[in-house]
Amino acid sequence: MRSVKLLVVTGLAAASTLGCGDAATPGGDRAVVGTERAREVAAAWTGSEAARVWRQGYYPLGDAVQLPDKAFHDDNDKHAYITGNFRLEAPLPGTTKPEGEVRWSDGRSLTLPLTTARSAYDELARGGNSGPSLRVTGARLGTMTLLTSRGTATVPAWLFTIKGYDTPLKRVAVTPGKLPRPPIGPVRKQTAALGPLGGFEAVAGNGRTLTVRADHGACDDGPAVDVLETQDSVVLSASIRGVSDGPCTSELRTEKVTVKLRGPFGRRILLDAFTGRPVPYRQPGSASPSWS
Incomplete structure (x- = not known):
């Protein structure tokens, strides 16, 4: 598990209370929450029917x-x-x-x-x-x-x-397949320690660098994305660093985050620890995912 560096802020989205009014989550506690959940998600997908359907289907990770x-x-x-x-x-x-x-x-x-x-x-x-x-x-x-x-x-x-x-x-000229039913449900409540990713944008660097979107609020130090790599999957855990416990504006900010992998991404399934689902591709500038 490793935290990854952030790129520049790319824009603002709809109002949210992410990162506002919650007690700050220590980095160690945040990592523990993400690690435990990532392991559960990876284990649930390994050998599952959903993984089999995913590997036999057509799910684009690039612009249409x-x-x-x-x-x-x-x-x-x-x-x-x-x-x-x-x-x-x-x-x-x-x-x-x-x-x-x-x-x-x-x-x-x-x-x-x-x-x-x-x-x-x-x-x-x-x-x-x-x-x-x-x-x-x-x-x-x-x-x-x-x-x-x-x-x-x-x-x-x-x-x-x-x-x-x-x-x-x-x-x-063809449409993506229907997303298989995930073998694990989503986390019930979004917190600073673990939240959903905003989508996947690109893979580069010989398959060892991923670019994803992550959200945070107006009164924090920005998002962090940790990664758990297994033979079958890459599980990403999004969290928010340095959350303020005071009042702040209800504002959701989206940043691009680079994730460095130890091995090439290859054909492993890219999973969101919070949702328990594959991370959808989102075309830059678009709010619509490549599948639902």
Whole structure:
């Protein structure tokens, strides 16, 4: 178990009493709470039916959208994408087949229902304002590579041609599987010693560095994330350091936290000690997880 360093504050979320008005939790006590719970979660998942379903399913750990090369040409194009302002200038193709195949680097595959080009386009085009727009001049079914719970995979994707760009904008054409029922329930009460993570964002450093989101309040020293590594899983325990016992504003702050692993993340299950569930991927800038 090791505490990890923090990166910069990335923003504010809805009001909360996290870290406000609670007695400060000593670092040692905080670590003990997280360690005991992490061991329980790891033991519950090892050899469980949920772990079996997880390892046989499709659960993305990367963005559903991949931008064209050299995107964006200017601030107008960037603003159009962020605001979901697209303009369709060509008919969208129908789905030529009902299913598509996800293929992993080890040769294994999974057949899943395909989404339509229209539904993929509608996920992108959520704006519709009078400002700058990205002009879609065509679409076809292709593939893209994406990090998943079972490693990097080649997945079906709709490839949208954007006027002015040499390569297409890609959006995944299959949806994640249903999350298996966890073999252990969540902790009943959130405290400074243990709370839920805000999501997973990235893996880097040859698989030994994870970036996750963690919340804290306005009157503390920020979040800490401890890690328990086993052969089958990586269990993260989020807590809050230096909680004040005086009055403070009801404010929830979210920070990116880097977690250093002893061994590569690989295909181990990334688990949240508080919820007892896999940590969902959250696209930067989005409040929606990759699965529910």
